[in-house]
Amino acid sequence: MVKQGVHATPMSQIAKEAGVAVGTIYHYFNNKEEIIEEIYTIICKDFGVVMMANVPENGVKKQFEIMWLNLYNYFISNPLAFKFMEFVGVPPIITQEIRDQNIPNFITVRDFFLAAILNKDFRDINLRLLLQITFGNVISCARLKFKNELEMNSEQINDALKMSWDCVKNPDKH
Amino acid sequence: MVKQGVHATPMSQIAKEAGVAVGTIYHYFNNKEEIIEEIYTIICKDFGVVMMANVPENGVKKQFEIMWLNLYNYFISNPLAFKFMEFVGVPPIITQEIRDQNIPNFITVRDFFLAAILNKDFRDINLRLLLQITFGNVISCARLKFKNELEMNSEQINDALKMSWDCVKNPDKH
Amino acid sequence: MVKQGVHATPMSQIAKEAGVAVGTIYHYFNNKEEIIEEIYTIICKDFGVVMMANVPENGVKKQFEIMWLNLYNYFISNPLAFKFMEFVGVPPIITQEIRDQNIPNFITVRDFFLAAILNKDFRDINLRLLLQITFGNVISCARLKFKNELEMNSEQINDALKMSWDCVKNPDKH
Amino acid sequence: MVKQGVHATPMSQIAKEAGVAVGTIYHYFNNKEEIIEEIYTIICKDFGVVMMANVPENGVKKQFEIMWLNLYNYFISNPLAFKFMEFVGVPPIITQEIRDQNIPNFITVRDFFLAAILNKDFRDINLRLLLQITFGNVISCARLKFKNELEMNSEQINDALKMSWDCVKNPDKH
DNA sequence: CATGAATGAGAATTCATTCAT
DNA sequence: TATGAATGAATTCTCATTCAT
Numbered sequence: 001m002v003k004q005g006v007h008a009t010p011m012s013q014i015a016k017e018a019g020v021a022v023g024t025i026y027h028y029f030n031n032k033e034e035i036i037e038e039i040y041t042i043i044c045k046d047f048g049v050v051m052m053a054n055v056p057e058n059g060v061k062k063q064f065e066i067m068w069l070n071l072y073n074y075f076i077s078n079p080l081a082f083k084f085m086e087f088v089g090v091p092p093i094i095t096q097e098i099r100d101q102n103i104p105n106f107i108t109v110r111d112f113f114l115a116a117i118l119n120k121d122f123r124d125i126n127l128r129l130l131l132q133i134t135f136g137n138v139i140s141c142a143r144l145k146f147k148n149e150l151e152m153n154s155e156q157i158n159d160a161l162k163m164s165w166d167c168v169k170n171p172d173k174h
Numbered sequence: 175m176v177k178q179g180v181h182a183t184p185m186s187q188i189a190k191e192a193g194v195a196v197g198t199i200y201h202y203f204n205n206k207e208e209i210i211e212e213i214y215t216i217i218c219k220d221f222g223v224v225m226m227a228n229v230p231e232n233g234v235k236k237q238f239e240i241m242w243l244n245l246y247n248y249f250i251s252n253p254l255a256f257k258f259m260e261f262v263g264v265p266p267i268i269t270q271e272i273r274d275q276n277i278p279n280f281i282t283v284r285d286f287f288l289a290a291i292l293n294k295d296f297r298d299i300n301l302r303l304l305l306q307i308t309f310g311n312v313i314s315c316a317r318l319k320f321k322n323e324l325e326m327n328s329e330q331i332n333d334a335l336k337m338s339w340d341c342v343k344n345p346d347k348h
Numbered sequence: 349m350v351k352q353g354v355h356a357t358p359m360s361q362i363a364k365e366a367g368v369a370v371g372t373i374y375h376y377f378n379n380k381e382e383i384i385e386e387i388y389t390i391i392c393k394d395f396g397v398v399m400m401a402n403v404p405e406n407g408v409k410k411q412f413e414i415m416w417l418n419l420y421n422y423f424i425s426n427p428l429a430f431k432f433m434e435f436v437g438v439p440p441i442i443t444q445e446i447r448d449q450n451i452p453n454f455i456t457v458r459d460f461f462l463a464a465i466l467n468k469d470f471r472d473i474n475l476r477l478l479l480q481i482t483f484g485n486v487i488s489c490a491r492l493k494f495k496n497e498l499e500m501n502s503e504q505i506n507d508a509l510k511m512s513w514d515c516v517k518n519p520d521k522h
Numbered sequence: 523m524v525k526q527g528v529h530a531t532p533m534s535q536i537a538k539e540a541g542v543a544v545g546t547i548y549h550y551f552n553n554k555e556e557i558i559e560e561i562y563t564i565i566c567k568d569f570g571v572v573m574m575a576n577v578p579e580n581g582v583k584k585q586f587e588i589m590w591l592n593l594y595n596y597f598i599s600n601p602l603a604f605k606f607m608e609f610v611g612v613p614p615i616i617t618q619e620i621r622d623q624n625i626p627n628f629i630t631v632r633d634f635f636l637a638a639i640l641n642k643d644f645r646d647i648n649l650r651l652l653l654q655i656t657f658g659n660v661i662s663c664a665r666l667k668f669k670n671e672l673e674m675n676s677e678q679i680n681d682a683l684k685m686s687w688d689c690v691k692n693p694d695k696h
Numbered sequence: 697c698a699t700g701a702a703t704g705a706g707a708a709t710t711c712a713t714t715c716a717t
Numbered sequence: 718t719a720t721g722a723a724t725g726a727a728t729t730c731t732c733a734t735t736c737a738t
Contacts, residue, residue, distance in 0.1 A: 022700065023699050024698055026733095125330070137310060137311075143306065156300055160303060185708060196709085197725060198722075200709070200710075201723075205708080359728075359730080369704055370703085374731080379729080477663075477681060481662050484659060485689075507645065515659075516685070532712080533713080
């Protein structure tokens with residue numbers, strides 16, 4: 001379903017893939033839009049949890065790297081989730097309202113970045129900008145991998161990680 | 175049309191916005207897909223030209239900054255082009271084949287990055303990775319602006335530019 | 349629908365005549381062509397059964413006459429079926445493949461003609477030629493009737509039947 | 523054009539095959555229907571002439587055979603004309619009115635058949651019936667040939683000719 | 697609750713015909 | 718006269734949604 005773009009996927013096919021009848025879906029969702037929103041929310045929740053997995057207690061650089069890799073690996077091992085975000089995680093399919101509702105799922109991630117800014121480990125710039133650029137870097141790498149434009153071997157991942165770290169780190173401290 | 179996603183825009187509306195009859199469109203395009211491909215190609219050609227505008231002869235950092243800003247400003251002043259790339263510049267809407275056909279438009283940009291790598295001004299990493307990360311950074315900023323998540327005033331733009339430069343520059347040289 | 353030629357009949361009208369919604373038709377057929385093929389198959393099945401009705405056990409001339417009249421009467425009492433065969437029972441609307449699939453329905457009819465040839469009741473000529481000429485004769489009569497060019501009263505039917513019999517019979521035996 | 527059914531052939535293609543612009547056609551014909559009617563008329567005129575070619579002065583059987591073969595050979599050497607008659611020489615594409623207008627082209631053929639009836643060479647049956655059955659026989663043979671169901675070698679043609687002659691001849695005289 | 701046949705508004709596409717050049 | 722781009726009504730087909738079972 002996600003492979004071809006969710007908008008282009010008929011409810012009949014969604015139902016078939018889910019192994020239920022079309023009508024059944026309408027017991028749980030009021031319309032197609034709600035299904036897309038639900039998937040979006042599920043993936044967002046995933047993010048929040050996945051990114052914080054195995055993050056060490058101390059060492060901001062190491063913490064950043066683990067989080068970065070967590071997200072990258074999540075995308076790589078969940079290609080459908082990645083494609084879904086590419087296809088539908090974009091207005092007007094996902095409205096700003098839905099997007100805002102899902103912010104809580106990122107709270108821990110935000111908090112980490114905010115603390116790093118305040119602690120002068122990260123650049124003293126707008127938090128959203130910092131987050132978006134970082135996320136964007138991970139997404140860029142996942143895209144290259146999925147489009148088979150790059151192998152993304154461990155060396156290339158390391159390169160990307162270095163770039164991303166130099167992006168966010170406070171050059172005066174590190 | 176692009177505002178709501180091109181796939182969701184009926185041919186009837188495309189025709190109306192173009193000020194022609196539906197049938198007329200089919201004199202120039204065989205189907206809706208071809209229209210989308212055509213727009214993609216037009217925008218890609220734009221990129222190639224726009225990015226190289228007013229780039230100074232010397233000074234790699236300055237050159238990079240001008241190119242970065244050129245692209246960012248192109249997106250900001252052509253919101254439809256930006257949204258179009260977000261909505262449809264993604265498989266399967268734009269196939270790899272179409273994407274490849276448009277590579278020539280980026281040749282000068284590629285050449286600049288390649289020279290900078292060879293000249294040790296940029297990191298010694300994969301060219302595609304470098305390009306994708308840089309483009310991704312510009313897109314991230316444009317997104318924040320369009321989603322009204324950030325004002326993107328000159329200070330924020332400068333911050334983003336610094337991040338992007340630290341991303342690509344060879345840390346041993348600069 | 350058939351009255352004006354099936355190709356010229358919009359799906360909307362087909363739906364209306366069938367007393368269902370347009371969309372409903374597409375639950376049972378994938379496209380208009382399949383509908384035409386289905387009607388063709390139904391009519392072909394009819395033929396096979398109808399032609400053999402009330403055929404006596406013995407007497408090849410009587411048998412031939414009954415079959416001939418069965419077919420003629422079928423056309424006359426099912427003008428839509430007749431017109432359908434005239435309009436669409438022709439390549440490329442009905443492909444050779446579809447035509448071949450429907451051969452089994454005529455097996456008994458073929459067998460009768462084949463036996464008559466072997467038994468020297470019919471001319472010793474190619475079976476297909478014999479069948480086609482005979483069918484053609486019946487169709488010619490039905491056409492004259494439908495085009496109101498001839499009344500096709502019992503005398504004229506008898507004349508046609510005599511002609512057809514003299515056409516197929518083995519002149520050396522009968 | 524005829525190969526795929528004239529109704530299904532767009533004016534644009536007709537124009538291309540004719541080597542003129544679409545608009546030009548509308549200088550000579552008021553609409554598509556008139557083109558079809560014109561072709562129909564041309565073919566009908568052909569028939570009238572072709573069928574009477576090389577018909578000997580005397581000998582009704584020989585005359586019949588020559589006419590029969592003339593028509594058959596016309597179809598075989600003008601497959602487009604044959605297919606055209608199959609596809610469009612059928613109501614409602616060709617109206618009864620158009621059909622009637624073209625009767626004069628067959629006058630000589632009709633006259634021959636009428637004379638043969640009056641002269642007791644042919645069966646004493648309705649003229650139209652006689653004509654239709656005879657034409658039908660020729661068409662049946664042409665169909666078998668075109669559908670590649672039969673080779674229609676000289677032996678098979680002779681068989682068909684014999685059948686057709688036994689169909690029309692007055693059994694009391696010949 | 698579950699089903700999936702039925703619905704019909706709406707989308708993409710076709711093509712006979714017109715008309716400015 | 719010749720042209721062919723432009724037209725838009727008409728057609729085929731899709732698919733989100735409903736509802737009787």
